[in-house]
Amino acid sequence: MEPRGHVWLDFSFVVSSGYREKVLASLAPKPKVPSQLAEETDLRIVHVSRALRELSDRGLVECLTPDVKARGRLYGLTPDGAALLSELNGSRRYVTPTVREATKEGFVPKIRGSSVVRFLEYLRKTRGRSVVADAIASWSVDADKLTEDTWLSVEACAALLEIVETNFGDGSYGSIRKLFSEAMSTFPTVREQLTKAIPLTALAERAPIVYAKEWNYGRLEVTTERRKIVFRHYDWMPTPAMCAMFHGIYEGGLIYRGVKGKVTKTQCVRTGSDHCEYRVEW
Numbered sequence: 001m002e003p004r005g006h007v008w009l010d011f012s013f014v015v016s017s018g019y020r021e022k023v024l025a026s027l028a029p030k031p032k033v034p035s036q037l038a039e040e041t042d043l044r045i046v047h048v049s050r051a052l053r054e055l056s057d058r059g060l061v062e063c064l065t066p067d068v069k070a071r072g073r074l075y076g077l078t079p080d081g082a083a084l085l086s087e088l089n090g091s092r093r094y095v096t097p098t099v100r101e102a103t104k105e106g107f108v109p110k111i112r113g114s115s116v117v118r119f120l121e122y123l124r125k126t127r128g129r130s131v132v133a134d135a136i137a138s139w140s141v142d143a144d145k146l147t148e149d150t151w152l153s154v155e156a157c158a159a160l161l162e163i164v165e166t167n168f169g170d171g172s173y174g175s176i177r178k179l180f181s182e183a184m185s186t187f188p189t190v191r192e193q194l195t196k197a198i199p200l201t202a203l204a205e206r207a208p209i210v211y212a213k214e215w216n217y218g219r220l221e222v223t224t225e226r227r228k229i230v231f232r233h234y235d236w237m238p239t240p241a242m243c244a245m246f247h248g249i250y251e252g253g254l255i256y257r258g259v260k261g262k263v264t265k266t267q268c269v270r271t272g273s274d275h276c277e278y279r280v281e282w
């Protein structure tokens, strides 16, 4: 969906109803079902349902699981909804939409093939073509048919990372982290930003652009201070390998820019937080 440029009309539509505003804001971290929204916003379920209907009609919110019965349906922000929320929140928070490739058959979280293709190329270059071919022979995806614009399920990507760790790592996912720190600068959408002659903090603020192009789900928020960047990932349950991958990607950014610093994992969905947080300091 193209942004419609109606942000100010949408703005008044949302702020004129406290219900709509609360429901929209509550969807910012991740997709939710109506009962979760009711609990979080302290609104009655009928009000949540009405707000969701009005926001959906306006194209600000979209149902991700239309085949499921009403109360079990999962709702997320559309690109317009995310743009509007960024306006409401002020300019220091960058909100990415939840809905980019929702299909009518149901929502499958996916990653674009572009970075996976480059990752495999890097692996072949450093570990050997036949070694990699043998290692990934059991993968459910035919790596030879993978293109830039193939959308892979997150599940298939997670499986690939497990295969790589099993074959080239020690089970700590340290090898995944290192591989991604080295390979990230070859990912086309990352590279496009990384090579811009702008400060590191300005670069970081563009990370949600990359994220929005490469993932059809989840959200990335970035806040910056002097010599410090915080990346917050609101994803559905990531695997340990995927957390290691993001950790490595952010370390790779520092290395590529020749900046001495460190990336610390400070929150994780797998240990009970509602997001994974990576803190970059230099």
Ligand SMILES: [Zn+2]
Pocket (backbone or CB within 6 Å): 238, 243, 267, 268, 269, 270, 276, 277
């Ligand atoms: Zn995590």
